[in-house]
Amino acid sequence: MNPEQNRRQCAVCEESEPSFIHTVSNSGVFRRLCTDCLLREHREIFCPVCVDLFNGCLPPDDGITCVNCPSIAHRSCSPPPSSFAASSSSVTSFTCPTCSDPNFSFFPKSHVPSSGNGTDGSGTLLDEKSAKALVAASKIAVVSMTDAAAMLKEEAVKKILDAKMAKMRAKDALGNLQDIVLRQKDSENSNPNKRKNSDR
Ligand SMILES: [Zn+2]
Ligand SMILES: [Zn+2]
Ligand SMILES: [Zn+2]
Known part of the structure; x- marks a missing residue:
């Protein structure tokens, strides 16, 4: 109802008041996403374990891809071969935290739905991992918006040339x-x- 309020709402999980909201551009469409959703949507450009951005260049042989999604983790970050895969000499399969745990989130939601077990309220304090996730999300948003600006500029130039x-x-x-x-x-x-x- 109130547009001011909608502006603070995540376009994906519809959390109405995320502690941080990022604006990203998806091929010209601007959307506002909370930190967790932003990272989930861009999971192929950072390591889900250490939340380090790959900075444009995908990790070569150094990365291991999740069996369920495009998420790529550093080989060094992926957990050691689990018991069932002990026989195979090398790490053959990896399931990213998002895929292996349905309750996993890169960044805590400000309003935890139901449950409410532990750590409620004092959501202003960020642990190191959340802080890192926030930085990564901000960087992704900035890159996305820079790309969008470049694209708009390119389009404008094209239009002028066309004219x-x-x-x-x-x-x-x-x-x-x-x-x-x-x-x-x-x-x-x-x-x-x-x-x-x-x-x-
Ligand atoms: Zn969200
Ligand atoms: Zn990593
Ligand atoms: Zn995955």
């Missing part, structure tokens, strides 16, 4: 038309041509 091209094409067309008209006049006045010759 220029259209103008030039119109001019060309007009020129052609004038040519045709002149040529037609020429052929109509083929006789005066003779007169011109005789004038000499």
Whole structure:
């Protein structure tokens, strides 16, 4: 109802008053997301264990991809082979924290739905991991908005160029038309041509 309030609402989980809200652009569409949802949506660009951003370059052989989602963790961050996979020499499968635990969140919601077991209220204090998640989310949002700004700029330049091209094409067309008209006049006045010759 109140647009002011909606502006603070996460577009994904619809949490109405997240402690932090980030604006991101998804191919030109601006959305507001809470820290947790933002990180979930961009899970392929950071390690879900240490919450380090890959900074544009995906981890090469150094990364291990979650079996359920595009999330990639540093090989060093992924948990050691679990008991059932003990026989296989290397780490073959990895399930990211988000996929392995349905209650996992990168960042605590300000209003924990139901349960309310422990740590309620004093949500202003961030543990180190949450703080790191917040920094990562902010960085992602900034990059996304920078990209969006660049895209908008590119689009504007393209539009200007398009307009220029259209103008030039119109001019060309007009020129052609004038040519045709002149040529037609020429052929109509083929006789005066003779007169011109005789004038000499
Ligand atoms: Zn959310
Ligand atoms: Zn890591
Ligand atoms: Zn996953």
